Amino acid sequence: MKKFIIGGIAGFLLATTLSAHAEEVTSLIGKTIQGAFPFQIEGKTIGTPAIVVDGTSYLPVRAYGEATGYDVSFDADLGISLKKKVVQPPLPSPTPSPSSTPGPVEGDPKSGYKAIKSVVFSLDDEKTKKSTGDFGLIQVDGAQYVSLSTVSSFYTVSWGEPMVQLSLNGQLVTLVATNSQYSKGTGAFTYDGTIYINLTMLKLKGSVNGDTLVLMEDI
Known part of the structure; x- marks a missing residue:
């Protein structure tokens, strides 16, 4: 099975248990990826596969975040951050002023x-x-x-x-x-x-x- 160097794993992968500590991530460096598998969210297949290392599955952070409505950012000091995307409500349609509201028309010359x-x-x-x-x-x-x-x-x-x-x-x-x-x-x-x-x-x-x-x- 093909081996991968995963030194950048903290910037790209999210453990499915969501409980990996820094020392646990460090211990994965140099480990062999035992498998890569497609994964789905609500029936939709995500393009980037999940991987298995030492029997634990890890998801790609950015692909997971974007699929579930999060903005994903990375900082060398702070690590990975996921923030829920803020959806701006649609602007209400402007209400015409009384002066701009056309009065009733008896018949439509254009249609005739x-x-x-x-x-x-x-x-x-x-x-x-x-x-x-x-x-x-x-x-x-x-x-x-x-x-x-x-x-x-x-x-x-x-x-x-x-x-x-x-x-x-x-x-x-x-x-x-x-x-x-x-x-x-x-x-x-x-x-x-x-x-x-x-x-x-x-x-x-x-x-x-x-x-x-x-x-x-x-x-």
Whole structure:
């Protein structure tokens, strides 16, 4: 059986009896290691093996300590020290101040958004028109809102802060605010930098087929 010089045994091994005295450790110097065996803690095998010297089993201090929640240190004068690791409790989540807590929102425009690629404008007394591009439709709280660009191909849009004027065939149809926030039933609001108009302001209703929106008179 292979022999090992274990002069550094005090820095690496812990007797399973946990009662070895200095003179007992000294007496092990030069002794033959009779065996090396794997050992487990709570069913988990530790990588560094235990050894047997003169019929007594010894465990590797660092491997044992780290596996059982101890910090292991060595000092030439003081020897080996095991200290229970201090686990810092998780920091509590900060409680938002009343001023930063958002108020109740009636509906979520983001969840009702749909990208539209083509718009068909069909009125009884108007020739059916079609426009293609990147448009937006928001359906929220039972209302339909279209981006200003969605109807700009069919209506004349006149800008005048803080209102936008929409006209059809020279006749004023509606005025909408340019900076309103969404609320249930509002006529228009700004979302993601774009003005959205409630179709009821234009006396229209929308029908969606895939990524096509058909605008018709809401009679």
